[in-house]
Amino acid sequence: MANFNTHLNVAFMVSGTLSLTVYKAGLVDDSGFLMCAALGTIGGLLPDLDSDNSTPIKLGFNLISFVFAFGLVMHWRGELSLLALMVLWLAGYGFMRYVVFYVFTTMTVHRGVIHSVPYMAILGLALTYLSHDILHLPLTVSWFYGLFLFGGAMVHLALDELYSVNLSNMKMKRSSGTAMKFYQHKDKWWYLLLYVILALLLYIAPPFDTFWQQVSDPAAWAKLKLGLWPELIKGWLS
Ligand SMILES: [Zn+2]
Numbered sequence: 001m002a003n004f005n006t007h008l009n010v011a012f013m014v015s016g017t018l019s020l021t022v023y024k025a026g027l028v029d030d031s032g033f034l035m036c037a038a039l040g041t042i043g044g045l046l047p048d049l050d051s052d053n054s055t056p057i058k059l060g061f062n063l064i065s066f067v068f069a070f071g072l073v074m075h076w077r078g079e080l081s082l083l084a085l086m087v088l089w090l091a092g093y094g095f096m097r098y099v100v101f102y103v104f105t106t107m108t109v110h111r112g113v114i115h116s117v118p119y120m121a122i123l124g125l126a127l128t129y130l131s132h133d134i135l136h137l138p139l140t141v142s143w144f145y146g147l148f149l150f151g152g153a154m155v156h157l158a159l160d161e162l163y164s165v166n167l168s169n170m171k172m173k174r175s176s177g178t179a180m181k182f183y184q185h186k187d188k189w190w191y192l193l194l195y196v197i198l199a200l201l202l203y204i205a206p207p208f209d210t211f212w213q214q215v216s217d218p219a220a221w222a223k224l225k226l227g228l229w230p231e232l233i234k235g236w237l238s
Pocket of ligand 1: 002047
């Protein structure tokens with residue numbers, strides 16, 4: 001298993017790079033970019049939240065709550081008054097820090113279930129649904145939010161997998177193949193429940209093909225190509 005700092009750093013690097021990419025392609029705006037980077041980083045920490053209640057996790061969650069609240073304020077900075085923004089900041093921070101953290105650390109579901117692909121897919125889809133159908137954010141950004149959260153979590157599971165394979169070169173190959181988990185027989189009823197919820201969420205999720213059309217639009221990637229190189233190199237290339 002990779003440790004907290006590794007998870008934090010890798011998740012931040014991966015989601016930072018990817019959110020910058022979609023930002024440069026013009027698919028998300030400033031606040032969307034910040035939110036995507038934050039959500040990807042949060043996703044990279046989520047799978048271990050129930051198992052590890054140690055200080056770094058708490059510190060990390062403090063930071064995440066702060067970034068999350070900041071993202072909220074950035075998103076509504078145009079529409080809301082200063083006072084409303086300050087309330088939003090506090091409420092967003094409190095919600096992440098106390099409600100979400102509490103739910104994740106006290107849930108009786110044990111590690112085997114949270115530390116899995118379907119559980120994280122549920123969280124990602126739920127976020128997309130919440131963002132689009134409840135908060136009425138645009139479709140593209142809603143899907144990006146869900147995908148970044150899910151993607152961050154997949155980075156986490158892949159890292160754990162990588163570390164367990166690494167260790168097994170020296171030790172017994174005990175933990176290998178358990179990180180990237182889709183199903184485990186001893187938790188069959190939990191997994192049944194997870195897949196039922198997942199199917200339900202897939203059914204009510206906002207249309208993915210519309211999102212995909214937007215993302216695969218060549219114009220966005222032409223824009224990215226334009227923003228990829230510094231002016232000097234662009235001169236040489238053309
Ligand atoms: Zn883990």
